Structure formats: C-alpha cells, structure tokens
Amino acid sequence: MNPSTETIVKEAGHGSETRLDVARIREDFPILRQNVHGKPLVYLDNAATSQKPQVVIDALAKYYSSQNANIHRGVHALSELATYEYEKARGKVKLFLNAAETREIIFVRGTTEGINLVAQSYGRKFIKAGDEVIISAMEHHSNIVPWQLLCEQTGAVLRVIPMNDDGELLIDEYEKLLNKKTKLVSVVYLSNSLGTINPVKQIIKRAHEFGIPVLVDGAQSTPHLAVDVQELGCDFYAFSGHKVCGPTGIGVLYGKAHLLESMPPYQGGGDMISSVTFEKTTYNALPYKFEAGTPNIADTIAFGTAIDYVHNLGLKAISSYEHDLLTYATEKLSAIEGVRIIGTAKKKSSVISFIMGNVHAHDVGTIVDREGIAIRTGHHCTQPVMQRFGIPATARASFAFYNTMEEVDALAGALLKVKEIFGS
C-alpha cells in the first residue's frame, strides 16, 4: 500500500519554487470570504490555528458520506477503503517530514499529546531520580508541564536554557547544561510567542555528542518551515494538524524507530495489541503499539489532504512569502510610535508579538477586532516568556501564506485607532 502512496505524493509536485498566487490561494479558503463586524475578515491568528481550504473540508464530508468504517479490523469493502485512506495519510506525513520509515509516524491528537507520550513512555522508562531534562525559556506550556509531571513522578530535575533580550537562546549556556545526568532535551523549533527560529540542528548535534536524544516541538514550525527530520537529526518531532490547514484533534509524533521500539505503550486498548489473554498481552508492532483504540480516522484522512495541499504550494515558496510578510509587518508596526516588538531575534518567522505603550493587549485586541481583524492577545500559553520580558501579555499577529500586505496595512491602521482611543 505504501509505495503507491509515495508515488502519488511525489507526482503531486515536490516543493514548488514558484511564487505564490495569493489571490488565487485565498479562493480556496471559504472562511476568508466573510465580513466580521461589517469589515472584511483579516485573520492574523494563524499561530493559534490555521484556516482550512475547501479540499480539506470536502475530504471530511467525503469520508463520512462514502468511506466511513472502522479500520484495521474488517474484511468488508468499506473497512478496507477506510484503512487504505488512513494509512495513505501516514505515508504522506512520512514523506512530508522525510522520515526514514512509515512506522515512525504515530498519529496523536496534537503536539501536546505527542510530547506527553514521549514524557510518559520514554521518560518513565529511561529517566530516573537525579537525571536531568533540558527545555528552553521560550517553551509553550505543552513543552513545560509534561516534563514537570515527569519530574514529579521520577524525581528528575528540569533545566532551562536561558535567552537574551532579543528572544534568542543562549547556546553557550545550553552547552554548559549538558552533562552525564542529562537524559533528554526538548526544545521548540519556532517560538509561538516570539517568532524565534531556534538553531535546533546545532542543539541536536551537541546533545548527540553526549548520546542524549532530542525532541523538537514542531507545533509552530511545521506550516512555515520545510522540515526534514533526518537532516535535522532529531529523535522525536511533534506537530499538530490544525496548524497545517488540517482539522483539529489530529497530530503527529515522529520518533526514530529504535527509540519507539524501546518504549512501552502509552495507552492500552484495541489496535495496539497483537494478542491478549488474561495472563499476558503481546503488543502490536509500530506504529500501532502507540495507537490504542479507534483512532480519529476522518480527521487523519482530511489531514492527509491538508498535507498534500501545503506540499503542492511548496514549503520553500511559503517560507519565502511569509518572510516578506513578516518583514513588511515589522517595518509597518515599528513605525507606529509606542509599539514595541517583543522578540527581535535575527532569525524569525511568521509571528510578530508586540505591546503598545501602556495600553493592555486585551484592549488592543478588542479594538482591532471591531475592525474585523483577528489577533491573539494574552500570554500565548508561554507565561515564563512573559515573565522573562516583565510584561503581562502581548498582542500577536501571526501570518499564513494566504495573508496579504494589504491585511498588514489594515492591522497598522487599526493600531492607529487604538492610539486614538487611548490618546497615547
């Protein structure tokens, strides 16, 4: 089944270099056609979740209209079809990440579940009292709390790579943290609240010199940067489908096969076993060992469609266009008196977090919302980042390939309204 899948995806066009036709791309997203508070919707909250193209919405409807059956357990035609479509999605993810093997792709609910799986399965088996786990100062709560839980359970210690005022990790400090007690490093590739692109390849290389496995949190990087897990060398990579134009409730944990093999199951149930008696259960092979129970079949299949969609646009073209958007937005917003951008790393992508004088981010959010502009305000599930910068919250505009320069102008215009209201 898998070889034919690979052919399908490869034929679909590998990483197109051409420039994006954004006006045409926008037509693929029905949600973008609406007005909000009487103004055309400007959706700049892509770091929270991306919008879905019609093909993904259609894939969901098609599955429930004509393919729905449980997978891996029926000899009837529909079950075989559903199984084929489900496994085809796995093949697409394998190619998308350039994983060495399809069995290294585990379907989970999202990045959060992927990280929890590693913490609870790998962590509970291989990490003991006094061992150390390294994360960074710019992690999302989902790459902090699972490790804190593990540390509470095992007596291991959490260590944190600090960052500078631009929101860049201090690699020298990271290297000092690495030692014989370090058992795992888990870092975010692209910060959701600062936009920083971390040097994960370098981080992985250093950890590997100590024989330490590295998990990369790819929640934010996946829709914006081309990711090749073999080239990065990461041992685990977790990301969410809903940030890559796919449905909510489906995500991926990639893990190197030999590591996944060494790990105990995360949850028990159907599909993850090969035989069960009351005396002894033998677990199923990878990837099924980690997929207990009936999975999220419909969303997985539609997620496969989303991956095709993004893949056909080409990650290089997406990255390049989004870089232009970010550069333009940085110029526009910096020109507004009182705006301070939080996160000024040299290498950034798709996210611009800012504060406006003494105006609280929530007030900024409410005012721009009435202009039809959706941005995120708050701590972005990165409270330690806010503490590091001594601020309670930021306003954040985050871009996707369907956003336009005109939408950046609309945001800048709305921010002037904020100044007007607050007289600052």
Next chain:
Amino acid sequence: MSSDLNELYQQLILDHNKSPRNFGKLEHATNHAEGYNPLCGDHFTVFVEMEGDLIKDVSFQGSGCAISKASASMMTTAVKGTKKEEAEKLFEKFHSVVTRDIHKEVDDLDDLGCLGALAGVAEFPARIKCASLAWHALHSALKSNGAVISTEDPKLN
C-alpha cells in the same frame, strides 16, 4: 469607529484606567482577596477595612486591561462607606447588567451611578470577566479573608 467601541471605551472609563482611584495597598486592611484571570494575566488584590458591617475603606492593587482596572477603580469609589450588604447588592446589580442579554433594554441603570458606564461591556462577551474580576475579589474578601479567586472557577460564571 463603531459606536459600541465608543460606548466601551468612554471617557470615564479611560480616566479611571489612567488615574485609578484608591490604588495601592491599604495599611489598615482587615480583609483582602486576590483575583486573577489565568487566561489573560489580569491580577488584582482588593483590600478592605471593615468596621463591623461598614466598609470603612477599600483599595486595590495590581495590573490588568483598561476595563478591569477602571472597573476596580470605580468599584472602590462605589462601595467605600457602604454597608457590606449594600456592596453585595450593588455587585449583584452590576453583574446582572454586564451579563445581560444585549438584545434587551437595560432598565434602571440609575442605581449603579458611575458604574453604569460599564454597561457597554455586555456587548463584548470576552470582556465581561475583565469587568467583574475586582468585584469577585471584593466579594471574596468580604466572605473569606485572604482568598485567591480565579475567573475560571466555574462557581463564578
């Protein structure tokens, strides 16, 4: 600019945000409680000096958005010198106004005095918690001294 934005950010509210009244720690506080909104980071402590049933003095400290700060400030001016029971009644009335069905007319805003300026919050469901945060903290300080309350506590909503 849309009229409901003007209604929300009217001069009185902007003024209380810029120059909050009764801001700071109360030296002779008999009661206090903390209120925070974990979703946005708004965080206030309300201090009360009780003399029997009388709220002799009240103040607040902390940080938050314009709505939460102005509401806290206006609350302190409204309840200072009132009986505990009156303050609780005022809270009830205030709460019912900011959480009302926006398609219905507001009846008697007069009882609320300057607090009526916050009636426009009802048009912004995401901001209702901002407006009621300090009130929940006050209620909590009056009921159980030293408490910490969160806007995400299901009992508050």
